[in-house]
Amino acid sequence: MYFPMQHAWTGEETLGEHLERQGVSRRDFLKFCGEIAVMLGLGQAMVPRVAEALQAVRRPSVVWLQLQECTGCVESVLRSSDPSIGDLVLDLISLDYNHTLMAAAGSAAESALQTAMAENYGQYILMVTGSVPLAENGIYLTIGGRTGREILEEAAAGAAAIFAVGACAHFGSVQAARPNPTGAVGISEIVRDKPIVTLAGCPPIADVVTASIVHYLTFGRLPDTDGEGRPLFAYGARIHDQCQRRAHFDAGQFVHQFDDEGARQGWCLYEVGCKGPATFSPCPIFQWNNHTDWPIGAGHPCLGCTERFFWDTMTPFYARLPGVAGFGVERNADIIGAALAVGTLAGVGAHAIATGIHKAREGKKITTLPVVTGSAAAKEKSDA
Amino acid sequence: MPRVVVDPITRIEGHLRIEVMEEGGRITNAWASSTQFRGIETIMEGRDPRDAWAFTQRICGVCTVVHALASCRAVEDALGIEVPPAGGLIRNLVHGMQTVQDHVIHFYHLHALDWVDVVSALSANPAATSALARSISPWPNNSETYFAEVQDRVRRFVQSGQLGIFTNGYWGHPAYKLPPEANLMAVSHYLEALDWQRDVIRVHTIFGGKNPHPNFLVGGMASAINLEDTGTINAESFSKIQGMVQRARRFVEEVYWPDLQAIASFYPEWASIGGGVSNYMSCGEWPEQGQSRDAASNYFPSGVIFDRNLAEVIPFDQMEMREEVTSSWYEYSEGSEVALHPWDGQTTPRYTGPQPPWTYLQDYDKYTWMKAPRYQGRSTEVGPLARMLVAYASGHQDVQGMVNDTLGRLGVGPAALFSTLGRTAARGIETVLLARKMEDWFDNLVTRVRNGDDRTFNGDRWEPSSWPASARGHGLLEAARGTLGHWVQIENGAIRHYQAVVPSTWNCSPRDAQGVNGPYEAALMDNHPLADPERPLEILRTIHSFDPCMACGAH
Amino acid sequence: MNATTTLADESLSREAPSAEYKRVYLWHWPIRAMHWVAAGCVVVLAVTGFYIGRPYFFTSGAASDHFLMGRVRFAHFVAAAVLVATGILRVYWLFAGNKFERWRALFPVMKSDWVNLFKVARAYLFIRVEEAPQYLGHHPLQQLSYTGIYVLALLQVVTGFYLYGLADPGGIFFTSFAWVGSLLGGAQIVRFVHHVGTWLWLVFIPVHVYLAVRADVLHKESTVSSIVSGNRYVRADIEFVDD
Numbered sequence A: 001m002y003f004p005m006q007h008a009w010t011g012e013e014t015l016g017e018h019l020e021r022q023g024v025s026r027r028d029f030l031k032f033c034g035e036i037a038v039m040l041g042l043g044q045a046m047v048p049r050v051a052e053a054l055q056a057v058r059r060p061s062v063v064w065l066q067l068q069e070c071t072g073c074v075e076s077v078l079r080s081s082d083p084s085i086g087d088l089v090l091d092l093i094s095l096d097y098n099h100t101l102m103a104a105a106g107s108a109a110e111s112a113l114q115t116a117m118a119e120n121y122g123q124y125i126l127m128v129t130g131s132v133p134l135a136e137n138g139i140y141l142t143i144g145g146r147t148g149r150e151i152l153e154e155a156a157a158g159a160a161a162i163f164a165v166g167a168c169a170h171f172g173s174v175q176a177a178r179p180n181p182t183g184a185v186g187i188s189e190i191v192r193d194k195p196i197v198t199l200a201g202c203p204p205i206a207d208v209v210t211a212s213i214v215h216y217l218t219f220g221r222l223p224d225t226d227g228e229g230r231p232l233f234a235y236g237a238r239i240h241d242q243c244q245r246r247a248h249f250d251a252g253q254f255v256h257q258f259d260d261e262g263a264r265q266g267w268c269l270y271e272v273g274c275k276g277p278a279t280f281s282p283c284p285i286f287q288w289n290n291h292t293d294w295p296i297g298a299g300h301p302c303l304g305c306t307e308r309f310f311w312d313t314m315t316p317f318y319a320r321l322p323g324v325a326g327f328g329v330e331r332n333a334d335i336i337g338a339a340l341a342v343g344t345l346a347g348v349g350a351h352a353i354a355t356g357i358h359k360a361r362e363g364k365k366i367t368t369l370p371v372v373t374g375s376a377a378a379k380e381k382s383d384a
Numbered sequence B: 001m002p003r004v005v006v007d008p009i010t011r012i013e014g015h016l017r018i019e020v021m022e023e024g025g026r027i028t029n030a031w032a033s034s035t036q037f038r039g040i041e042t043i044m045e046g047r048d049p050r051d052a053w054a055f056t057q058r059i060c061g062v063c064t065v066v067h068a069l070a071s072c073r074a075v076e077d078a079l080g081i082e083v084p085p086a087g088g089l090i091r092n093l094v095h096g097m098q099t100v101q102d103h104v105i106h107f108y109h110l111h112a113l114d115w116v117d118v119v120s121a122l123s124a125n126p127a128a129t130s131a132l133a134r135s136i137s138p139w140p141n142n143s144e145t146y147f148a149e150v151q152d153r154v155r156r157f158v159q160s161g162q163l164g165i166f167t168n169g170y171w172g173h174p175a176y177k178l179p180p181e182a183n184l185m186a187v188s189h190y191l192e193a194l195d196w197q198r199d200v201i202r203v204h205t206i207f208g209g210k211n212p213h214p215n216f217l218v219g220g221m222a223s224a225i226n227l228e229d230t231g232t233i234n235a236e237s238f239s240k241i242q243g244m245v246q247r248a249r250r251f252v253e254e255v256y257w258p259d260l261q262a263i264a265s266f267y268p269e270w271a272s273i274g275g276g277v278s279n280y281m282s283c284g285e286w287p288e289q290g291q292s293r294d295a296a297s298n299y300f301p302s303g304v305i306f307d308r309n310l311a312e313v314i315p316f317d318q319m320e321m322r323e324e325v326t327s328s329w330y331e332y333s334e335g336s337e338v339a340l341h342p343w344d345g346q347t348t349p350r351y352t353g354p355q356p357p358w359t360y361l362q363d364y365d366k367y368t369w370m371k372a373p374r375y376q377g378r379s380t381e382v383g384p385l386a387r388m389l390v391a392y393a394s395g396h397q398d399v400q401g402m403v404n405d406t407l408g409r410l411g412v413g414p415a416a417l418f419s420t421l422g423r424t425a426a427r428g429i430e431t432v433l434l435a436r437k438m439e440d441w442f443d444n445l446v447t448r449v450r451n452g453d454d455r456t457f458n459g460d461r462w463e464p465s466s467w468p469a470s471a472r473g474h475g476l477l478e479a480a481r482g483t484l485g486h487w488v489q490i491e492n493g494a495i496r497h498y499q500a501v502v503p504s505t506w507n508c509s510p511r512d513a514q515g516v517n518g519p520y521e522a523a524l525m526d527n528h529p530l531a532d533p534e535r536p537l538e539i540l541r542t543i544h545s546f547d548p549c550m551a552c553g554a555h
Numbered sequence C: 001m002n003a004t005t006t007l008a009d010e011s012l013s014r015e016a017p018s019a020e021y022k023r024v025y026l027w028h029w030p031i032r033a034m035h036w037v038a039a040g041c042v043v044v045l046a047v048t049g050f051y052i053g054r055p056y057f058f059t060s061g062a063a064s065d066h067f068l069m070g071r072v073r074f075a076h077f078v079a080a081a082v083l084v085a086t087g088i089l090r091v092y093w094l095f096a097g098n099k100f101e102r103w104r105a106l107f108p109v110m111k112s113d114w115v116n117l118f119k120v121a122r123a124y125l126f127i128r129v130e131e132a133p134q135y136l137g138h139h140p141l142q143q144l145s146y147t148g149i150y151v152l153a154l155l156q157v158v159t160g161f162y163l164y165g166l167a168d169p170g171g172i173f174f175t176s177f178a179w180v181g182s183l184l185g186g187a188q189i190v191r192f193v194h195h196v197g198t199w200l201w202l203v204f205i206p207v208h209v210y211l212a213v214r215a216d217v218l219h220k221e222s223t224v225s226s227i228v229s230g231n232r233y234v235r236a237d238i239e240f241v242d243d
């Protein structure tokens, strides 16, 4: 495969040039190379080669913050295929900070973060998984004694591009579901002065994440996005309009219960609650885990995981429409609606009967309206 | 006495902070603190029980199937739903592959760098490395050229001056004992394992549509079987699954397990370090016929061991569990001193720690979001070691065979199991047995399908109208990291109360009302070295040997 | 509308022998046409809509042999388009129509409307029936309910077109109705509102039909036929608020 960093992107700066711009002299630079050579157990003879390598085009620095989350998004990226996570980390980018993979811990890890941000200020890519809990002054998530909010704001300040990876960074995902005990919010609530590309999903498909990075590195700009900040190349179409079961939807062939005859013929999952008609995601096209399959393909309805607040708007997951709050899960709109309609009919009937009785009692009074009424009405009119 | 703080602990799931007291190169006191909370148990209230698996699954994306499975089992237990055998066997394959893949990732990508010096691999001799690899395994990728190629890739990487994820590693630390060749071999397999885990986990994609977070279903699995249809589990799916099961077993037997033993042989002293608490528990797992409610059919037995006494296995009973919050940022309506069974469990956050940014937590009585679970009041370790010990002490053939064989090869006795190294070795032993077991489940599934026994879902109690006005149930299982339980109470079709007690809750438990430490803390205080407080490599070794998952433990 | 005619019709004069009746021309054909076409659309939309919401007929065999849901949705969208057309016509007629058809007569915009609304409502509850003011066109209660029904129609239309647009992101419907989604909080909620809206129609229609028929039976004032022929026959000796 070709390496995007060979293409133009945020100023092809090398560490050598960079250090120079920082006022580091050539002498100091070679000294620094010497230290690295030693660290690598290479001996002084290697110093010129190290210097040479260091002055080559650099891999773009990527800082990956993991805030209030479940690590599913990082795991998802670990499953990426083209480029694989190995290619990504060794050849394409310099993953300078990521809790799940990095060797350093504690203060060594934190200094790696500070160095990466300082050396690549204004140029590094910031990936964020996880939400920011705002309740109680942020104490529901601290790293090294600092709140997620503080860490995010610091990292966002020097970032050239920001990717919100997954539903947590998008809108808070499950922890933001009613009643959102920790006041979890997506990162766009915190970082308002920079464009954020949202790679929606719980988690997103690995290829969507890697492709977005490659897009940025290769074309030197962020991909076009929809109103939610989701790249169009991935989230530009609705699942329902790309689904392999759509022919069955149009034909009127539905799974009524899991593992029924319809299910065994791959029919449409609409009736068992599929949210494909309300969900924008590349699942049917990209598919999951190296194009192996996807939720609907494997017989389960879509949960709508790429849509904001899907834990509240798409539930109950096995019902076509949201339940009506306060009526318990069983009470759906139809039961209430039917009750209303029937009630109305009853009311109409009752009123008709009442009218009959009234008419019988009052005799002609109603049918032949006495002239008084008319003049009374006329009086009204003149008043008005 | 200097205080040493490691925060963040990296190469784990989630946000873990370790504080210790160090004196003369030894750890004298330790505090384990989980610094993230989300409130998922509270979020469950009022929701459709059939949705619970999806919510609780998001407790963790590393052990991504186990909460979904525990949740389904809990709801099925409450509503009296029997999963058809084919559905149960599919669950076994999904859960089994999860555990195998999780363990291998843990070894290479989370744990290995505690023992393997990447930089030292640069000075290895590829020919010698090839000889070493050949001597321990028939794995095909063991040629000199292969290792030379990997070494070159790593060298180019290092020489670029951008060390990426390897920046600031404790390279050159005296505690690294492997010869360069062993380091190179391990680094090569670090990279190979990255591709392997991505391949075999696709068992989840075929049955659950995706990974992480494959789909589950109360009453079975949604992936209908029909050999004659293109849109279902058919012959093509089965051949893929079979391939993955075989590749999983081969990699485990020919790469992971040999590597683990080779590396372990250079660190014998770690077989007497980091033992910690002396109580171990397993609820049993992997129902051979997929019928999870038939506990007797489990491949790994349930049981409890107290005081490291392998002569007696106490019968396991979830009613003996309690959770305390004396050292945790929660309050109980009856006061912080009581211990509650999950049926009466409460999750009411009440932060009493310092306002951030802060420097130390050890000065506060309450110092973590982790609750303190206790079994009959005892601090108890869970996980692969606990499972293997319970099976070993119960006379489990396969386990005894492998454990004795391994101890023999390392030239140590059973006591060596109660240690940092023991934990890591037990995980490997279990992985080998499970990787083999999956082939049995696959064959079992195929046979059933052949005989027309291919139901994957039982819908008798799917409709809430078929539910009692009020019901409660629990779902237990052995997850990669240990004993997991979900407890659900359902009222008028909605969840009224939900509690989860999770492996990492047990292992990362803080001090209880009696001041007794949890397993992490106890392990760090058990004959534990710390040569250089600036580079706390030893702390990582012991903590990683538990494979911590904070998002799981404090949810 | 002063054209007064004496009715020779026996059945009517039996009830009120002395009464003088006059014929009033209320609804021009556009209103009547619009009314019945719209009524038809709504019935079609409700029936097809509920099928879309919860399919109650199914097919089997090869999917390629069937297009049931496809046709139902097509019918829904055609009816929707027609409904919108009638709506446009009605808006035009709000200004082009006669005084019974103009906007002042359709919406309760005058103070007197609200005063009389109370009296009329009271009459429907059999209280001081004789004090109820008389109208030739829509009386305040009708004004209110018709205003309501037009608002409801508007709601169904915007939510409907939002859903319609989802199939073609970036398309004209998608872009012009995107605000509906952001306003209500996502496609699922919009669908829900659209679905509930249908039930509101099912509440309105019977009441509406009942009242129309009732007025006829009770007062022998040919209300129903008015929406057919456009004419109403009313007693000449009554003064009407909107005469």
Ligand code: HEM
Binding pocket: C035, C038, C039, C040, C042, C043, C090, C101, C106, C137, C138, C139, C142, C146, C149, C150, C205, C208, C209, C212, C213, C223, C224, C225, C226, C227
């Ligand atoms: C889906 C069914 C129907 C709908 C949605 C509907 C709607 C309407 C609307 C919106 C108006 C007000 C016209 C205007 O001034 O803009 C109206 C008037 C009227 N409708 Fe209907 N209608 C329906 C069915 C019927 C039926 C079945 C009848 C007769 C039995 C009827 C009798 C009338 C009458 C008599 C009027 C005249 C206005 C008045 O009473 O003051 N409607 N209808």
Ligand code: HEM
Binding pocket: A277, A321, C042, C045, C046, C048, C049, C050, C052, C053, C054, C073, C076, C077, C080, C081, C083, C153, C156, C157, C158, C159, C160, C161, C163, C164, C165, C191, C192, C194, C195, C197, C198, C201
């Ligand atoms: C009186 C007016 C209308 C009624 C009673 C009505 C009723 C319904 C109902 C009950 C549904 C099913 C909703 C669900 O359960 O998901 C529906 C769906 C829909 N309606 Fe309407 N509707 C009306 C007007 C419109 C209009 C004006 C449009 C504009 C195009 C429209 C477009 C749609 C669309 C696109 C759907 C979703 C179909 C699908 O996604 O397959 N509707 N309608």
Ligand code: NFV
Binding pocket: B013, B060, B061, B062, B063, B064, B066, B067, B479, B480, B481, B482, B484, B502, B503, B504, B505, B548, B549, B551, B552, B553
């Ligand atoms: N502890 C834990 Fe899990 C596991 N294995 C859960 O049950 O990792 Ni996320």
Ligand code: SF4
Binding pocket: A069, A070, A071, A072, A073, A074, A129, A130, A165, A166, A167, A168, A169, A173, A174, A201, A202, A203, A204, B058, B061
């Ligand atoms: S978005 Fe979903 S998968 Fe990703 S971290 Fe959040 S909960 Fe886990």
Ligand code: SF4
Binding pocket: A239, A240, A241, A243, A244, A245, A246, A247, A249, A267, A268, A269, A270, A274, A275, A276, A277, A296, A302
């Ligand atoms: S399965 Fe879901 S997405 Fe696919 S056609 Fe049916 S409703 Fe649409």
Ligand code: F3S
Binding pocket: A201, A202, A239, A279, A281, A283, A294, A295, A296, A301, A302, A303, A304, A305, A306, B210
């Ligand atoms: S649930 Fe998510 S993964 Fe795809 S199919 Fe639906 S968007």
Ligand SMILES: [Mg+2]
Binding pocket: B041, B499, B500, B501, B502, B555
């Ligand atoms: Mg809990």
